[in-house]
Amino acid sequence: MGLLSEGKPxxxxxxxxxxxxxxxxxxxQFLANYNRLKDRPRDELKWGDxxxxxxxxxxxxxxxxxxxxxxxxILQGLQVPETEDPDNHSTKxxxxxxxYMIEGTPxxxxxxxxxxxxxxxEANMTVRRKQLQEALKGTxxxxxxxxxxxxxGCPSFTLPAYPLSPLPPASRSLFFPDEAVWSxxxxxxxxxRNIRERRGEKVAMNVPIFKDTNTPSPFVEKFPxxxxxxxxxxxxxxxxxxxxxxxxxxxxxxxxxxxxxxxxEARLLYDQLAVICPIMLSISAATPVVRGYLTDMDCRWNIVxxxxxxxxxxxxxxxxxxxxxxxxxxxxxxxxxxYISSHEYNDIPILCDPKIFQTLRDGGVDELLARHVAxxxxxxxxxxxxxxIHQNIEDDVDHFENIxxxxxQTMRFKPPPLNSTIGWRVEFRPLEVQLxxxxxxxxxxxxxxxxRAILSFKLNILIPISKMQENxxxxxxxxxxxxxxxxFRKSVVPDDDKDDNEGAEPKGSHxxxxxxxxxxxxxxxxxxxxxxxxxxRMYVNSIEMDVxxxxxxxxxxxxxSKRASGELMTGARWIRHFLTSHPLYKQDSVxxxxxxxxxxxxxxxxxxxxxPCLELTGKLLPKSVDN
Amino acid sequence: xxxxxxxxxxxxxCPPSLSLSxxxxxxxxxxxxxxxxxxxxxPPSPHSPENMAAMKEVWKSVEQLVHDGVxxxxxxxxxxxxxxxxxLSWATIKPMTDQLNLAHCCIIPQDLKDFSKNHxxxxxxxxxxxxxxxxxxxxxxxxxxxxxxxxxWGYSWATRYTSIIHMxxxxxxxxxxxxxxxxx
Numbered sequence: 001m002g003l004l005s006e007g008k009p010x011x012x013x014x015x016x017x018x019x020x021x022x023x024x025x026x027x028x029q030f031l032a033n034y035n036r037l038k039d040r041p042r043d044e045l046k047w048g049d050x051x052x053x054x055x056x057x058x059x060x061x062x063x064x065x066x067x068x069x070x071x072x073x074i075l076q077g078l079q080v081p082e083t084e085d086p087d088n089h090s091t092k093x094x095x096x097x098x099x100y101m102i103e104g105t106p107x108x109x110x111x112x113x114x115x116x117x118x119x120x121x122e123a124n125m126t127v128r129r130k131q132l133q134e135a136l137k138g139t140x141x142x143x144x145x146x147x148x149x150x151x152x153g154c155p156s157f158t159l160p161a162y163p164l165s166p167l168p169p170a171s172r173s174l175f176f177p178d179e180a181v182w183s184x185x186x187x188x189x190x191x192x193r194n195i196r197e198r199r200g201e202k203v204a205m206n207v208p209i210f211k212d213t214n215t216p217s218p219f220v221e222k223f224p225x226x227x228x229x230x231x232x233x234x235x236x237x238x239x240x241x242x243x244x245x246x247x248x249x250x251x252x253x254x255x256x257x258x259x260x261x262x263x264x265e266a267r268l269l270y271d272q273l274a275v276i277c278p279i280m281l282s283i284s285a286a287t288p289v290v291r292g293y294l295t296d297m298d299c300r301w302n303i304v305x306x307x308x309x310x311x312x313x314x315x316x317x318x319x320x321x322x323x324x325x326x327x328x329x330x331x332x333x334x335x336x337x338x339y340i341s342s343h344e345y346n347d348i349p350i351l352c353d354p355k356i357f358q359t360l361r362d363g364g365v366d367e368l369l370a371r372h373v374a375x376x377x378x379x380x381x382x383x384x385x386x387x388x389i390h391q392n393i394e395d396d397v398d399h400f401e402n403i404x405x406x407x408x409q410t411m412r413f414k415p416p417p418l419n420s421t422i423g424w425r426v427e428f429r430p431l432e433v434q435l436x437x438x439x440x441x442x443x444x445x446x447x448x449x450x451x452r453a454i455l456s457f458k459l460n461i462l463i464p465i466s467k468m469q470e471n472x473x474x475x476x477x478x479x480x481x482x483x484x485x486x487x488f489r490k491s492v493v494p495d496d497d498k499d500d501n502e503g504a505e506p507k508g509s510h511x512x513x514x515x516x517x518x519x520x521x522x523x524x525x526x527x528x529x530x531x532x533x534x535x536x537r538m539y540v541n542s543i544e545m546d547v548x549x550x551x552x553x554x555x556x557x558x559x560x561s562k563r564a565s566g567e568l569m570t571g572a573r574w575i576r577h578f579l580t581s582h583p584l585y586k587q588d589s590v591x592x593x594x595x596x597x598x599x600x601x602x603x604x605x606x607x608x609x610x611x612p613c614l615e616l617t618g619k620l621l622p623k624s625v626d627n
Numbered sequence: 628x629x630x631x632x633x634x635x636x637x638x639x640x641c642p643p644s645l646s647l648s649x650x651x652x653x654x655x656x657x658x659x660x661x662x663x664x665x666x667x668x669x670p671p672s673p674h675s676p677e678n679m680a681a682m683k684e685v686w687k688s689v690e691q692l693v694h695d696g697v698x699x700x701x702x703x704x705x706x707x708x709x710x711x712x713x714x715l716s717w718a719t720i721k722p723m724t725d726q727l728n729l730a731h732c733c734i735i736p737q738d739l740k741d742f743s744k745n746h747x748x749x750x751x752x753x754x755x756x757x758x759x760x761x762x763x764x765x766x767x768x769x770x771x772x773x774x775x776x777x778x779x780w781g782y783s784w785a786t787r788y789t790s791i792i793h794m795x796x797x798x799x800x801x802x803x804x805x806x807x808x809x810x811x
Contacts, residue, residue, distance in 0.1 A: 044794040113794035261795055456798035541729075541754040542789050542798050544635060550752040551733040621733050 248307025286571030
């Protein structure tokens, strides 16, 4: 999850002395890099996926599952192929926030513009899963692609288990021990502590509980270990209360990164894909349970957002500004706030660091991009290493990356790294991770093909950014894919755009361009609206593709299409269904240890393909090959 | 620097009119001088000596396209193993690809798979109808353009062409070319 600098981490008290230095240097580092690379000649398409795996220990005797804090112990072994052959290895492994997590990506060579690569993704994911299984041999631990472990934060949810009294020094959580945070690198625990310290108190997230027939009303929890008394004060009735970074950053997701052919294409893809983020989040939804309770939400997003919300009371608008510079409406983990290819649809105020904005403008950066960067820089650095304080502007980018990599937004716009052949990239970040390699490959391939369709057919799917943000709120609700409507552009194909403005709308308004649609309509089309899947199919029909790749791609598109129509279940709906029809379920929203054990066992069968799940994936004819 | 473009032309021939002599100039008119591959779709017909003889005649014109530098390589569409095997036995210039309708892409007969693999013919997919422009549509289309619905038209060949920006997977151009004949 971002930049991993080595060295001695500073506390928030120490870090705050260098805030201005880091920001000023970081902005200048961006500027130098920008001016060096803004006219970089045309690059090829390259792309790759990232999956975060959860390591779950299964105890068949006790019918119990726990998150196994074994990540740091197996990381080095997994990295051997990469270390031994830096130019030719099939997988890469990286630490993640928690010691029960690990991140895997394809190896040395990213995927490219050849259609055949679309058929390598799934096979590579399977290789990763096998490598993890191999690394865990001799334990009863399995790697699972789950967004959130249902009983995260319940008593003894980690292996080994750790006491929470006295409260853990970094997070002060009533539920999540500091020992569960990745122990192999100081960045993660430093972030945990510094975010809390900067905020001035623990983070607090309240997820609405799913009210079943036997759920107490109002639902009010008593916390036996409420040592600091925060539980009784901050927990809202009828909500599941969470109180630390681990509940959010301890979730897993699926990401896709693209190399654009040049800077303008990267900006265009960043904007267009930002509109798709909420829609794809709702289709990928996989988080209906947290801390052992069924909730009324299906996604991790708002939990993660709250879990790293380092804003002070003043910044959150609870107190008049005196020490803080701005009142900031959102957490540093949220949707994007401004488009960068055109200002036309930026309809909300964009907070900027004015000095940085001016520096960038004076240095030759156009207004839109300068505003984007200066907006990222309203956030302070929250993780800084003593050895990295004083940096060169031309030869370092750490301070820029420091701010950039702790702005966790739906999309990330990534300048080329220093001294590298890599070009301008964008990262697509909203997706919840899916149980099987097939589903994860399907989401990745769909997004890749959608970018090709957008560029080939010059599609325009922009809507005012405030509407995209509203979509993000709707996308997370229970079964949003079937029950919610989303703002979407009525006409996405350029030639259809002729009916713009019949004189009724005031100048500059875009209200006539969009309407509310179901996910089914957006993805599969209805009446005049073509639908994203038919557009992607039209693209696929126009390019050369070998039969095996085509067979896989057809199945991937079918999965997305049927998830959107509701014919196939989202992960969230399936988990909900499994738990609420479990014989031990008492209609009280509670997911017990044994119910969770049965769920995990079923998830294992599905993800290993031994007993597939027709409700989730339909019938499959896998054809993927690895070469 | 502009990345090279890969141009594929999918050619639908309608015997008995076997001459492709107008194709090169039509492609040139569209700026498509360096076609990478021409894929030939023969009219659907059972595997018989007569039909193979007709195919042979067409193939001579196709080979001429390579000799004349119109296209780099050639391919075929919708051939099952017997036709493909026979074509390979006498063709001077061999097809590099066999494009199959995607309705079949998950259920390719094993004998075709093995044969094509052994003879370096890549099995690709297409999603065109067997007759890409059936008579009623053709009639309506030509009538609409000419403003005259009295004549009957047929095509001797039709081409769907696509140019893809190499290594970026982006479609730069896509269109159709036809050689029309008055049938009455």
